Amino acid sequence: MSTAVQASLPRGILYQALLLGGFTLLAAALLAVADRVTREPIALRHAEDLNASLSQVMPSEIHDNDLAADPLTLTDAAGAPVLVYRALRAGQVTGVAYQVIGNGYAGEITLILALDAQGQVLGTRVLAHKETPGLGDKIEAAKNDWILAFKGRSLGDPPAERWGVKKDGGTFDQFSGATITPRAVVRAIKGGLEFFAANQTELLAPPR
Amino acid sequence: MYSDTPIAGPYAHERTSVSRIMVLVVLALLPATLFSLWQFGWPAIFLFLITVGTCLVAEAACLRAAEKPLRPSLLDGSALLTGWLLAMSLPPWAPWWIGVLGGLIAIVVAKQVFGGIGQNLFNPAMVARVALLISFPAELTRYVAPAPLFSPQAPGFGEGLAITFGLDGPDMVTGATLLGQVRTELGQGHPLPDILPGIYQPWSDAVGTLAGSMGETSALLLLLGGLFLLSQRVITWHIPVATIATLALAATLMNLYDPGHYPDALYHLVGGATLLAAFFIATDPVTSPISPRGQLIFGAGLGVLIYSIRTWAAYPEGVAFAIILMNTCTPLIDHYVRPRVYGRDRKGAPIEYADDADAEVTR
């Protein structure tokens, strides 16, 4: 009597296992195919994303290369890696772009900063932030022109002690009721400029 | 006299009612309110009237929609008090629509959808305040320095109208509250000793001559009102004492640990809405625990949360959030913390006396 149960037991389990295994096999195979098909478009989309944000800060006139291609990896003062995208024209570096991070009111503010070979700001945009909507989010280009004011600035313009918001005796506007966010952005950009100054040679060295 | 449906006793009753309690709370708030209205002038008076008025109208409308009788609920004074406390927690020169929206949120979303007085789980005034704060941070963090009514720098009646109703009024000299300013400066890495002297004297803050919402100004008058409520036995000491003691303790400990970054206890007590919360808001009976021990836990939790949010979170003042968060805990506290039932031990088992061998004879 008990043997009957034991006899049916392994068979049942084997069937379950094969059933689930079979389905997983089919599923995995199907997905592998789908992955093959979509891998390329997805990679393309990601590249487009990157290009889109880079092209916002990097004027198209100054380069003839694919900005996203062949980025350079450096380390900043704190030892963290920095991915640098380079604009090339005729093999010469005409501009660089990299991310800088500021410490805003509610968390990190991630910006992309593009400089020309002289260290002048070509453009900067906020990629991600957690600032208060309605207060700190005026740093987004879509909401306010404030961020455009950095264009053309460099480490010496304004002079270092005026690289701050007006409230701290600096050059740049703050928003009424929200000083922390602009202050953080100004600081981050200033930091980015200093990074450029410190690593100028590597940055501008033409790629091999 | 001999009704068919018998009504059980007792057939005597203390001379008390819900509206009497609410009136006492209003009385206790009156000195601080009048003082603040005087401090902030016409715009504050307009905002106050708008907020309270909206609350009353919203209450009436909801009662009408729910087909409930208007008079008992409208006259019990709870909507008045909600509007009053909401107005006291807003920047005094906020535009009119802040008051209207706040009143609607407080009465409709936080009170009437729950079924009206006594049924709500969260403090309506604080829900409205928090909802406004996260929706309109700019309007809710714009404060003005006091300019007593009829003083030269105070806006006149017409100017007041313009400020509240957003006509082309004079440019406001806006500033942040004490807590806001200190948080900003600390965030900049300035140590406290550099910050405080210019902007803070315990005495002026206690009297109430700093920028802030109406309920943040005069700590002394609020304390007076709170003591009045205690004396009238409208509230018990447990929540205010526990709140104040915990906040003071936390502040003192952190201040001892690093005086450069953490202000002392007095700063936390007179600054911000601590006293308003401790005596008038945390004690809202509907949303606080019912047992004395539960109330102590509630107050202590409130103190810890107020301190933590003020010190480490993104907002300079944490009273409203802390109140809502502790309101959340109230049912749990009431569930787990109950008075000991007569004749039972804390676990609910009947008491047994160890020495009762002699009291109970062999069975």
Place this chain on the structure above:
Amino acid sequence: MIIAIGSIALLGLTLGGLLGLASRYLRVEGNPLTDKVAALLPGSQCGQCGYPGCGPAAEAIASGTAAVTICVPGGRAVVEELASLLGQAVNLAGVAEQAPTVAHINENLCIGCCKCFKRCPSDAIMGANNMIHSVFADACIGCGKCFEVCPTECIEMRPVAATLQTWFWPNPAQLSA
């Protein structure tokens, strides 16, 4: 790629096997709830719930196919107990609290046919052939079965009258409503 697919399939195979094993070892025999539910039901087998008796009703309730509110004679109390046993929240507003009734036989009309006697599930009716029958009120569960069969319609279902011992204060919530 083959390796990838293969390893995932293997994962599925293994898990499938294990799940099969698990389900084999963890099979629940019968529904232990049924007995608990049956214990709570009145047991009068009256069929007012639409099931042939309390046993099938208990099975249906335990397996979730019947609502906890089906048993009419059980009233609110049974509904509440069932709900708490099954961890359900029920809206008791829908469960009308039936006033309990007991059967009463009009002695002038009774012809002693014994039909009610045979139907009564709780032996609450006393009598013999061609004798006037009477109801032992303490044992009558008010199921109304005798009421249905009496050829002379001499049985009346009377609400149980309150006495000083059974009277209690009305629910104030219902008074105000």
Place this chain on the structure above:
Amino acid sequence: MGEYLLLILGTALVNNVLLVKFLGLCSFMGVSNKIDSALGMGLATTFVLTMATLAGWLLDHWLLEPLQIGYLRILTFILVIAAVVTFTEMVIRKVSPALYQVLGIYLPLITTNCAVLGIALLTSQEGQGLFQSVVYGFGSALGFTLVMVLFAGLRERLALAQVPAAFAGLPIAFIVAGLLSLGFMGFAGLA
């Protein structure tokens, strides 16, 4: 140590799974009528979620990445979660029938609780270390339990309140959840 404490604080309070990340809401609404069942559900989820983040990390680093088959992540994760849940059930039943009484009925529900898969996927997305992942999962689960229990308390009181008919039951529960989440916004920036 302090870093992990902050991580727990951050996942439990600041970025609460239920109130901020919006994961696991169906069990949140479904099993929060009673404080005791909410607590049971919370504890069971805590266990499974912690195990799932662990298993997810291992799968990610030992199987998916070496073989470069990230696109099979969802498939493998969900399989493993289903298995973890079933085995948890089996083990608890064998080892401690008493605990099974408490947690048993909630375990099957967890398979379809998207907090488990969601958190496992999130940690794998953030590329944290093993221990960090597990702490992340544990902290999230703690936040889940906390909010479940608080919400159950509120709902127990709601059950006694005289809520208007149009709002009684689920609608008011959602409104309460909204206000609860409003309160939790106060934790923003804490960690």
Place this chain on the structure above:
Amino acid sequence: MTDAAKPKPATDWGRITRDGLWGNNVILAQALALCPTLAVTSTATNGLGMGLATTAVLVLSNLLVSLLRGVITPEVRIPVYIVLIATLVTLVDLGLNAYAHELHKVLGLFIALIVVNCAILGRAESFASKNPAAASALDGLAIGLGFTLVLVVLGGVREVIGSGTLFAGAAQLLGPSFGFLELHLIPDYRGFLLAILPPGGFLALGFLLAGKRLIDARAAANRRRQASAEPVLS
């Protein structure tokens, strides 16, 4: 599957559709699939995208489960269903990532979570495993559209209150032909942020549910009135 469990001939198309869209709506009536509902509805467009993606998965999973119902044993049915659904979802995920990238970015994690969207497994269990393929597919479609409907309404409400627009970004997400959907209702609107923040999601859904209650109650009252009026008419 034994004979006893043969599907009931419940292919009442109208009823399936009505139930899925309104009467037995996943969100409003069953309170399932809540996570995506709240997480992605800060705009109507997002809601629409999520709803359509889920609908696709629902229809396919219902169809497949129904077709396979003879093969699958009860012991492993849940894992098998999950594998099925996971596969479909991954396909949708890959597809969106490749061909509707913007939408993919917004919906993010929640595409993956369609797997555990309780509604899908729920329909597989309670409907597809007992009914023929066509009915199952229709059920999936009805349920999915009901879900989409609520998502769009909820997203719309939150969007209008929160930022004063409707279907913002529709062109970007769904293709230029959807541009006509975009509306800027209130030009100088300040934005009532609460509505698009997490608490606003819960609150809006709460009020939406209450709204459904009121509509149902009114419909029931109407029906009663008609029923009582009929004898007089006839």
Place this chain on the structure above:
Amino acid sequence: MKLFNIRGGVHPEDRKHLAADQAIEDLPLAPLLHVPLQQHIGNAATPAVRRGQQVAKGELLGIGQGPISAPVHAPTSGRVMGIGSFPAHHVSGLSVRTITLQPDGKDQWLEGIEGVPDPFALDPDEIAARVAAAGIVGMGGATFPSAVKLNLRKKYRLHTLVINGAECEPYLTCDDRLMREHTAQVLDGARIMAHALGVTQIIIAIENNKPQAQAAMTGAAADSPAVRVAGLPMRYPMGSEKHLVQTLTGRETPARGLTADIGVVVHNPATAFAVHQALRLGWPLVSRLVTVSGGAITRPRNLRVPLGTPVQHLIDYCGGFREEPTRLISGGPMMGNPLPGTRVPIVKGSNGVLALTAEEVNAQAAAPCIRCANCVAACPCGLLPLQMAAHARAGDLDGTVRLGLMDCIGCGSCSYVCPAHIPLVQFFNYAKGEMAARGRAKQKQAETKRLIEQRTARIEAIQQAKREAMAARKRESAGKPPAQTPADRRAEA
């Protein structure tokens, strides 16, 4: 004497001045007396007389049934007019079996009634038996047969008898007057009870608003060290025996227990007085003191009332109503109950008849609970009245019980302080009644189940017998041998 604190309680206006200075008066006989057969907790008495029978004062009218019951006696001499249903002294307005007596005006005691010269020489059992025969029940309101309490010594080790002269209910002054005017008799009754209980220590506990009673008792007890008089602080419900004992001893009575669990038995002064009369004079309980008071009564009085006297008769004697009362109450305003009318008779447990004005009652429409927790602070039993009421309102009686419904003494402190005027006590009364009804239903269900099973078994047995008979008949007609038993079969194999 050192006193201990109790939790909660309230301070209602005592309004004792209305009747406190009115000396006890004998109420003249009413034209008809209605003596209910149930005036106590327990089984009703059964009639011992017939219609038309002439009875003497003190003659047995009804015989107590079982251990928890009490007999009733004729309050005066006269003729039994009938035995039937008559409105009971009870809120419900229901009727109860009542003996109607027409006094002959002679008020003649039954021949041969006489007391015991030295009760202290009697066996405790004998004292209890006499108390039982005299129909004495607790006069403090509970109307529990006193003899049962006197027998507690058999199960508990007792050390103290407390005479509960708290009289913490507003308006009521009859215990006060009794202790002032019949000091010696009350003390004697207490000593007899102490003897019966086998305890030496007697504490006479009197609230501080009755200084004359305290003084009288102290004077009378001066010579006996075993008797002490305790002055209680004024706080309602000081008279609740569990709280009284806690005040005196610092010990709480265990839940669901008796004060006897901690060695104390509590009796009312009127009970002591009745015991004195029963033992010294042989008189059964046929009259009691009733305070007639309240703002709507023209002349508040303390009356000695023959049991069975209609309430209307008392009111008329006190000059009728000064104004139409809002409430007509039996007992005190806190724990008393409304009377269904003025026809109902005075019974053993009636210590007061109050006609209260609207101003005194201060009733208002109930508003929603604002959770002010006044009720929690007022509850002397540590309960959460608002929660219990909310559960009862929501129909969750089990929740109410879990919160301690059965530990509620129904004192009304919670309702008294509730600013929302919620009828909390009524919720609890309803819930307690409903729980009791459910208990009865359950009992009945169990009983029915048993009956049904019996019936099923019986029917099965009958059918079995029929089948066997049928089989037997078949066999006989077929002429086959009887069926084999299994044993036979085995033997064959």
